[in-house]
Amino acid sequence: GENVEQHPSTLSVQEGDSAVIKCTYSDSASNYFPWYKQELGKRPQLIIDIRSNVGEKKDQRIAVTLNKTAKHFSLHITETQPEDSAVYFCASRNFNKFYFGSGTKLNVKP
Amino acid sequence: NAGVTQTPKFQVLKTGQSMTLQCAQDMNHEYMSWYRQDPGMGLRLIHYSVGAGITDQGEVPNGYNVSRSTTEDFPLRLLSAAPSQTSVYFCASTLGAQNTEAFFGQGTRLTVV
Numbered sequence: 737g738e739n740v741e742q743h744p745s746t747l748s749v750q751e752g753d754s755a756v757i758k759c760t761y762s763d764s765a766s767n768y769f770p771w772y773k774q775e776l777g778k779r780p781q782l783i784i785d786i787r788s789n790v791g792e793k794k795d796q797r798i799a800v801t802l803n804k805t806a807k808h809f810s811l812h813i814t815e816t817q818p819e820d821s822a823v824y825f826c827a828s829r830n831f832n833k834f835y836f837g838s839g840t841k842l843n844v845k846p
Numbered sequence: 847n848a849g850v851t852q853t854p855k856f857q858v859l860k861t862g863q864s865m866t867l868q869c870a871q872d873m874n875h876e877y878m879s880w881y882r883q884d885p886g887m888g889l890r891l892i893h894y895s896v897g898a899g900i901t902d903q904g905e906v907p908n909g910y911n912v913s914r915s916t917t918e919d920f921p922l923r924l925l926s927a928a929p930s931q932t933s934v935y936f937c938a939s940t941l942g943a944q945n946t947e948a949f950f951g952q953g954t955r956l957t958v959v
Contacts, residue, residue: 833894
């Protein structure tokens with residue numbers, strides 16, 4: 737089955753800096769790659785996604801890149817703010833199933 | 847439009863007890879699924895359903911049963927609770943097409959003592 741690996745597990749940045757989280761997947765049949773943000777005690781919520789026929793997508797301070805050949809995708813957050821502090825999960829969708837990475841705890845220091 | 851609703855939010859069980867976690871969605875989504883979230887392990891798929899009357903196992907199905915009698919509801923049953931089932935459980939629904947997002951319920955924090 738699919739295997740999604742996510743790095744780093746924790747990331748601490750200064751407010752205003754950029755943050756990058758990377759994920760790899762194993763199954764070339766996976767074709768949809770969402771990123772979720774989960775605040776403490778809350779449900780995961782979608783922040784951005786990318787489909788397999790697209791290489792990059794941007795939404796204000798958030799961008800995602802996908803390299804299908806290398807089977808990796810990354811989340812980029814620019815001009816980080818304290819409210820960006822949360823756990824971020826990458827995922828891949830393979831037919832009827834989502835497979836999640838183990839999460840990255842992002843801490844943005846004021 | 848409530849989205850995905852889970853009940854209860856918190857539950858404490860004794861080892862060996864059984865219970866059902868409820869999940870309902872009002873978005874007419876075909877796909878529904880259950881995940882458990884443990885520290886450092888992300889979300890792991892327990893069971894999923896692609897429509898009423900159709901269910902299948904995910905990555906960690908042992909100790910859990912599901913059924914899908916209606917499009918709206920997808921309950922998760924713990925048959926005989928064990929301490930290893932202490933976790934946060936999330937239900938999610940998806941429209942059905944391959945490249946659409948999963949919407950999550952608010953989660954159930956389960957402790958088995």
